[in-house]
Amino acid sequence: MDAFGDYVLDGAVGHGGSATVYRAHHTGGSAGPVALKVLDEHHRDAVHMTRLEREFEFAKQAAHPHVVTMYDHGPGWLSMQLITGGTATSLPGRALRLTALAQIADALDHVHALGIVHCDVKPSNILVCELFSAGGAILVDFGIARALAEDGAHRITHVEASLPYAAPEVLHGHPPEPSSDEYALACTVVELLTGSPPFTAKTSMSLVNAHLNSPVPKYSRRIDWLPRAFDSILAKAMAKSPDLRYQSCSEFISLIIHAIG
Numbered sequence: 001m002d003a004f005g006d007y008v009l010d011g012a013v014g015h016g017g018s019a020t021v022y023r024a025h026h027t028g029g030s031a032g033p034v035a036l037k038v039l040d041e042h043h044r045d046a047v048h049m050t051r052l053e054r055e056f057e058f059a060k061q062a063a064h065p066h067v068v069t070m071y072d073h074g075p076g077w078l079s080m081q082l083i084t085g086g087t088a089t090s091l092p093g094r095a096l097r098l099t100a101l102a103q104i105a106d107a108l109d110h111v112h113a114l115g116i117v118h119c120d121v122k123p124s125n126i127l128v129c130e131l132f133s134a135g136g137a138i139l140v141d142f143g144i145a146r147a148l149a150e151d152g153a154h155r156i157t158h159v160e161a162s163l164p165y166a167a168p169e170v171l172h173g174h175p176p177e178p179s180s181d182e183y184a185l186a187c188t189v190v191e192l193l194t195g196s197p198p199f200t201a202k203t204s205m206s207l208v209n210a211h212l213n214s215p216v217p218k219y220s221r222r223i224d225w226l227p228r229a230f231d232s233i234l235a236k237a238m239a240k241s242p243d244l245r246y247q248s249c250s251e252f253i254s255l256i257i258h259a260i261g
Contacts, residue, residue: 004077007036018043019052023082035083039076049076051143058116058142066107068127068140083138088126088192097192098257100128100137105185105249107139112178112249115148119176121184122165123191146176163207164197168240171208179242182249186237189256193226194219198238212240229259 007024010033014021024036039048056078060070069081088104091097104126111118118125120141129135144160161170167183170176191197198217199210216238218231237252239245246252 004036004038005072005074005079007034007072007079009036009038018048024079033082034071034079035081036077036079044076052076052078054145055142058145058147062107062111062114062116062142064107064110066103066136066138067111068138080140081138083127083129083135083140085128085130085132087124088128088137088188089123091128091132091192094193094260096132098253098260100126100132101185101189101192102250102253102257103137104139105253108178108181108185108249111139112181116142117146117148117176117178118142118181119144119146119160119170120162120165121181121188122162123188126188148175148177163204163211164191164199166208166211167242168212169242171211177242178249179245182245182252183238183242185249186234186252189237189253190217190219190234194223198234225260227259230256233259 004024006027008027010023010025012020013023013035019037019039022036022038023033025031025033037052039052053073056070056073059068059080063069068083071079071081073079088097088100091100104121108118108121118139120143121139125139125141127138127140129138165184165187167176167180170180187197187199199207199214201207201210216231216235219234220226220228220231233252233255237245246255
């Protein structure tokens, strides 16, 4: 098998747009298995190499029990915590999903306090430990994360975001901010509790238009166990203007948990 640094690949566990994630082990044999993310051969250009290095540095800086732990990196690869319980959508029942959301909200507030915006909060980037009671939920993939300090007043010419979770200001080309992650977290809450994100559309343009112009759906009207308070809490977290959202992700999630009971 190929070796990367002191790691040997055991087998592939997932594939993204530009990289493959493998289960791997350290040749010293002293530690347990790790996840090794390796850029595909045709993505080993300067842009992707820099992005992978930034992913490593941001996640390393944001050390937190519910942020993926980074170990080592080299040209075109990085090693990190292996999480084997699937995504948050695999959690059975509302209680566990709400617990996971509270953990991720705490991780995001920690990341924001360090001046970092994740920029890609969504269910597939929330992994869960196989023994949930031991490790809980883990925020992964800092591939498009940004430092608040680097943005200044510059407009962004190319939007990098997962459209079902993208905040209006990001779609307008403004630099993402902590409240942009809160908006994405709110979309994630809806998906984990109801089965789909707030806005769905057949075309990207229609989806963008919904985020920019459509009112936030009122779920209490069609889901019996969701109280009206849920609608108002969600509407604030998904306000079109970032200034109108909650001061922290944890405040938002704690209100959701209290409302649902």
